[in-house]
Amino acid sequence: MGIFSRFSDIVNSNINSLLDKAEDPQKMVRLIIQEMEDTLVEVRSTSARLLAEKKDVQRQQQRAEHQVLDWENKAELALSKDREDLARQALIEKQKMQQSVDGLQQEIDRVDESLDKLNGEIGQLQEKLADAKARQKTILMREKTASSRLAVKKQVDSSKVDDAMQKFDRYESKIDGIEAQVEAYDLGQRTLRDEFAELENESKVSDELEALKARMKSKEQQNQ
Incomplete structure (x- = not known):
């Protein structure tokens, strides 16, 4: 398990708080960035899978809608031939297919809602990733400066000098x-x-x- 157990943990995490608690901020930033990048890949893969599922459900819905129209046409044909019994059965099948159409629409709506939330969370994660990368550069510069100053201090305060x-x-x-x-x-x-x-x-x-x-x-x- 990485630093974050769930995607929402990353989105809702406070990078400053994590860095304050870290013994090695530079290492922590690298791990955070790696975890975020891996999560982005995973989430984008999930988003692509949801889009593919949505298209498949839409195709099923289109076929079901065509069948609704087909059964309605059959009911009209049966009535035109004075076959009310066949018209009734055709309308029953039409209702069944309409229920399928409605159920598939609900599934599409759920997928759209999931995609909207996912896209919003991806945007938040990308902002935090950019923040983490900026902090990584700052930490690296601060570490180099501090190391250089420490080396100078050691030379100045050295007994050898x-x-x-x-x-x-x-x-x-x-x-x-x-x-x-x-x-x-x-x-x-x-x-x-x-x-x-x-x-x-x-x-x-x-x-x-x-x-x-x-x-x-x-x-x-x-x-x-």
Whole structure:
């Protein structure tokens, strides 16, 4: 037995309620869709069988109606020949066939009623099937998104990442130490370029000193 025991169970079911109770909504949606599709095939087969039965009953009814007319014609013929006894028997047979016609019409009406209900239920089932398929796509997208986020979270919160960052810190500290050693080696070692730069600086200082002396001397002269 599937999820639904009867066709009406599917038509009247609440998909949201089923999904809320399911441990695996994606699996539940697949099962619901499969059950609905199988039921549609079965119901359409039943509908086709009812239509075939209706056509067969209609043919029987047409034959019975022809016999009703035939017995009425026979009754008229018998009366025209002054055979009232035969006319009476013909009318009795006509009544029997008319009862058959009426009974067959009732059967046709019952089939039509069943077909109307069945078609209405098929429409409802098709709507629920479309809803289930739409929800299946939504659930799949949500599951993929959640799985991707979980994978990222696991990577971010993983101790491996923390260990790697600590290693980076240690590597940077090592590099800082090496660079400090290089700078230490450079201290106290004067290059030819350094000596020329120092001479240039001394020359600039001397020039600025002489200029300062000249300005001060000029001020003293102005004050005298």
